[in-house]
Amino acid sequence: MEFDIPRETADFAAEVDEVLNSPETARLLAAVRAREDGLDGDVRELYRHLGSAGILAPSWPAEYGGRDADFTATVALLEKLVARGIPQNLYCISVLNVGSLILASGSEQQRKTLLPAMAAAQRIACILFTEPGNGSDLAGITTSATRDGDGWVINGRKTYNLKSAYADLALCAVRTDPNSSQYEGITLFLVPLDAPGVTIRPLPSLADEHFNDIWFTDVRVDDDALFGTTGEGWSLITQMFAAERTGLDYYARGRHWLDLAAERLTAPGGQPSDTALAGLARHRIRIEASKLLSCQVLQNLQEGNADIAESSFAKWHCSETAQRIAWWALDTLGPGVLEPGTDAGARTLEAALREAPGMTISGGASEVMLDIVSSARVFGTGNGED
Amino acid sequence: MDLRPDPLQQSLGKAVDTVLTRTGDLAAELATIDIPTLTAPERLGGLALGLSADVVINQRLGYALEPLGSHRDTAFALDMLDSDGVDTDRLSGILADLYKGLRQAVPAGVRVPSEVRVDAAGRLSGESEPLPRGDIALCVVRAVHEDGVSEWHLVFPDAGTCSAESFEHFGLPAARLRFNGAAAVPLPVPADRWERARAAARIRQAALLLGMADRIVAVARTHVNTRMQSGKPLVQRQTVAHRLALLTGEADGWRLALHKAAWEYDSGRRTSGAAILAAAAEHAQLASRTALQLHGVRGMLAHSTAATAYRLVCAESVRWGTPAELWREAASAA
Numbered sequence: 001m002e003f004d005i006p007r008e009t010a011d012f013a014a015e016v017d018e019v020l021n022s023p024e025t026a027r028l029l030a031a032v033r034a035r036e037d038g039l040d041g042d043v044r045e046l047y048r049h050l051g052s053a054g055i056l057a058p059s060w061p062a063e064y065g066g067r068d069a070d071f072t073a074t075v076a077l078l079e080k081l082v083a084r085g086i087p088q089n090l091y092c093i094s095v096l097n098v099g100s101l102i103l104a105s106g107s108e109q110q111r112k113t114l115l116p117a118m119a120a121a122q123r124i125a126c127i128l129f130t131e132p133g134n135g136s137d138l139a140g141i142t143t144s145a146t147r148d149g150d151g152w153v154i155n156g157r158k159t160y161n162l163k164s165a166y167a168d169l170a171l172c173a174v175r176t177d178p179n180s181s182q183y184e185g186i187t188l189f190l191v192p193l194d195a196p197g198v199t200i201r202p203l204p205s206l207a208d209e210h211f212n213d214i215w216f217t218d219v220r221v222d223d224d225a226l227f228g229t230t231g232e233g234w235s236l237i238t239q240m241f242a243a244e245r246t247g248l249d250y251y252a253r254g255r256h257w258l259d260l261a262a263e264r265l266t267a268p269g270g271q272p273s274d275t276a277l278a279g280l281a282r283h284r285i286r287i288e289a290s291k292l293l294s295c296q297v298l299q300n301l302q303e304g305n306a307d308i309a310e311s312s313f314a315k316w317h318c319s320e321t322a323q324r325i326a327w328w329a330l331d332t333l334g335p336g337v338l339e340p341g342t343d344a345g346a347r348t349l350e351a352a353l354r355e356a357p358g359m360t361i362s363g364g365a366s367e368v369m370l371d372i373v374s375s376a377r378v379f380g381t382g383n384g385e386d
Numbered sequence: 387m388d389l390r391p392d393p394l395q396q397s398l399g400k401a402v403d404t405v406l407t408r409t410g411d412l413a414a415e416l417a418t419i420d421i422p423t424l425t426a427p428e429r430l431g432g433l434a435l436g437l438s439a440d441v442v443i444n445q446r447l448g449y450a451l452e453p454l455g456s457h458r459d460t461a462f463a464l465d466m467l468d469s470d471g472v473d474t475d476r477l478s479g480i481l482a483d484l485y486k487g488l489r490q491a492v493p494a495g496v497r498v499p500s501e502v503r504v505d506a507a508g509r510l511s512g513e514s515e516p517l518p519r520g521d522i523a524l525c526v527v528r529a530v531h532e533d534g535v536s537e538w539h540l541v542f543p544d545a546g547t548c549s550a551e552s553f554e555h556f557g558l559p560a561a562r563l564r565f566n567g568a569a570a571v572p573l574p575v576p577a578d579r580w581e582r583a584r585a586a587a588r589i590r591q592a593a594l595l596l597g598m599a600d601r602i603v604a605v606a607r608t609h610v611n612t613r614m615q616s617g618k619p620l621v622q623r624q625t626v627a628h629r630l631a632l633l634t635g636e637a638d639g640w641r642l643a644l645h646k647a648a649w650e651y652d653s654g655r656r657t658s659g660a661a662i663l664a665a666a667a668e669h670a671q672l673a674s675r676t677a678l679q680l681h682g683v684r685g686m687l688a689h690s691t692a693a694t695a696y697r698l699v700c701a702e703s704v705r706w707g708t709p710a711e712l713w714r715e716a717a718s719a720a
Contacts, residue, residue: 001395001438001645002388072387277717278710285661285716289639292646296389296638313635367628374627377634381611 005072012058012069013076019053020084029086039202040209043087044124044166050086051121057095059302060103064111065119071298075248075291082252083259085348089209089249090126090163094118097244098125098171100301104243105228105236110190125190126167128158128214129237135160136368138173138237139182143216145174145189152176152226154191154219162362164200164212167193172216173237176230186233189225196220207355242306245364247294247318253359254322255287257352260345261329276332283325290318309376316369319359326356389642394435395442398424402446413456413520416443417487425461427468431481437586437648441593445641448597451695453702455518456490458590463491463526465583466538466575480523480542489523494563496528496584497706500536502565504529508572510541510565516701519552519561527570538580539570556701581658582651588659588706589647592666595702596640599666599673602695603633606677609692613682626680633673640669658719664712667703674699 019025028046035041050056058073060066067073074096081088099118102110117123134140143156154174164170170191177185193200197219203211228236262280265272272280293314300307329349330337337353340346360366391399401419408415416422425440426432440461447454464484467477474481483489494514495502502512510529525541525548541548547568550561607630610620620626640662647662674696678685685692703709 001390001392001642001649003646003649005387070387274714274717278713281661281713281716281719282665285643285665286639288646289643289665292389292642293635293639295387296642299387299389310638313631313638317635317639367624370628370631371624373631373635374621374624378607378627378630379611379621381608 005076006070008069009072009076012055012067012073013080015053016055016077016080019050019055020080020086024049025084025086029084032087033085039165040163041087042166043090044121046086047091047121047124051119054119056091056121057099057115057119060099060115060119064103065116071295071302074298075295078248078252079255082249082256085344087209088252090124090166091121092249093127093163094121094125094167096246096248097240098127100243101171101236101240102227105239109224110227114190123168124166126161126164126170126193128161128164128170128172128191130158130160132157132159136365139186139234141173141175141186143172143174144178145176145187145221148220151220151222152189154189154197154216154221156216158214158216159211160203161212161214162209164193164214165202165210169193170214171227173233180231183234184231186237187230188227188233188236189221190227191216191219191221191225205358207358208351209355238308239306241364242308242311243301245308245311245315245369246297246301247290247311247314247316248298250315250318250322250359251287251290251294253352253355254290254318254325257322257329257349258283258287258325260349261325261333263345264333272332279328279332283321283328286321287325290314290321293317309373312364312369312372315364316360316366316373319363320366323356323359326352329353389645391442392438394439398439398442399446402443403450406446406450406452411487412452412454413487413490415487416454416457417485420485422457422460422485422487426464426481426485429468429470429472430464430474430477431485432464436652437589438645438652440586440590441644441648444590444593445597445600448594448599449601451598451601451691451698453518453594453598453698455705456492456520458587458594459493459518460484460491461590462493462496462583462587463524465586466493466526466573466579467540469574469579471574477524483523489521490518491524491526492517492522492563494525494527494541494565495530495536496526500528500530502527502529504531504537504539504570505567506532508539508570509547510539510568510570512565514563514565516553516555516560517550517563519550519559522548522550522563525563526573527565529570538573538575540573541565541568541570543568557697558701584706585657585659586651588663588712589644589651589657591702591706592640592644592647592659592663595663595666595670595699596637596644598695598699598702599633599670600637602670602673602677602692602699603630603637605691605695606630606673606680609681609684620680629676629680633669633676636669637673640665658715660707660712660719661716663706664709664716667709667712670699671703671709 032041057066058069145152145154172191176187197217199215201213297314340350405415424435428434498515527539530536549564613620677692681692
């Protein structure tokens, strides 16, 4: 095995640092943190600034707005975005999840028109899968699309969605054939969220980011909005899950939180207990294992060897580890974490504490991840050992 | 970055697996494919392939539940001797035996507070920690002077002043070396060489433990898929399947961390090996304890694989310090 980072990635990381440390980035980040929209804080202008510097999709081909870099560039980018305090969730959803699916399975027309715009953050996408009655069980989707002339009409409701208030289009899973099996009747559409009939309502959450309820009432879309073919939705969703569940953003957040907690724990004048320091050592090597699992998934994706069980465990490991770090920070640093005052790092830890419970629910609940790993690697007698 | 085993690691793993199917003395059988030489220091006639290769060997030994402590103890002793100041001519005959797997080198007073004393004439008395059974060619000893200061010594055991006593260590074969006025050669070992040799030993031990854990989980997996209870295999119960899924996935993460630790060591970076050994030890302990639980009373039979693995993990997971001690040490670097 080889753990060195390519020279190109080191150069790219230095370029990212330069962009992230620029006065313009600082100005735009301050505007996001002011949360003047009363919601999550609108990060789009900041993303467009980063997108114009060409750093948001390093691992995509250059012809689609990327840099032809290997996966380590994406890892470096996420680490730096999170460490700089730039909200990464919308970026991950739009570029890493939806964009990567378009790259892998979209039509050439979709790649050419959408990917460069997404890499530049001129167009931003979200994902609309979850419904009020169907969370992890996507086979139960009821939102429908019915044929209407040369287009489709969508009706239904999606919920608990993140970031749809800031997205231009949504990758939306709907049922196009109510008479076929639960899996065969699902189709994906790329739906413009400014289309007539789309209503988005925020739902405040424990974390800083709001959920959204989205209603589709006779929303008409053209055939161009179809992603893949009719009835292909389930296999595309499965494919996307293998690419989405890298765990990378969970790892990056966990690592940042651990660094912040470690700074406070080992600050001059403090006298951390052996137990606290041993806890820090445990989390250090565990978050390293998270990173390596995530990198393994990314390397296999890069080489066309996606494995849903491998991805699912990486997501499980990274999210559980980050969650444990947030809770350990409270247990170790004490009530100061709950009342952070003006200290930026402490504010991040306070927010982490509210975000942590959702990490093992969103993007695939931990129990579901373990079900997938069980199916692939525990059921069956393997090599017949006894 | 490339997280796939490289061709050398793959070939080495397969070669060790093949040797493990043979019925002869394991150390000698491994010597037929030059295993002891592959990772030994160049100065001592080895090929110095490094820990990235050695962790593969130890993982496969662990998977086979063949701990072969002589392999790691000899590697540790040779790391301690890897210095210009060591008389390699005097060692040449011994090294030849070590590389043929005929004899072994061992540490004494190294993994635990030393109980070996050195008198004013430089002679040693006391006894070692538990060691693998076998013909001991040389011993690297940390012996304590009357004033409490400890120093390194090299002993070539002779029957008159050294005796090896066989005993059962938690039901496993072991030996203890007793020194009774043994002649010793002072061995100048700077702190950084000792720390580096210890780090390598810990990383090898972590590899052994992760290999053992993999085997235990494989055995438990087979059992829960075939053992019927209330009309269905045990594995159909989520509480059973998830425990094994967790152990399987966690092993992947620790294996990557292990290889990274070995790679860092081979790259000359400073590491104590404490954190990866603590993590591997706790993982192997959890795997062996979970496997026994999932096997039910069958696992408690004296010679079941689950029981054997449990004994081995108990002994090997604390050989270079308890996980609690290792975490405390790792904390100082965290």
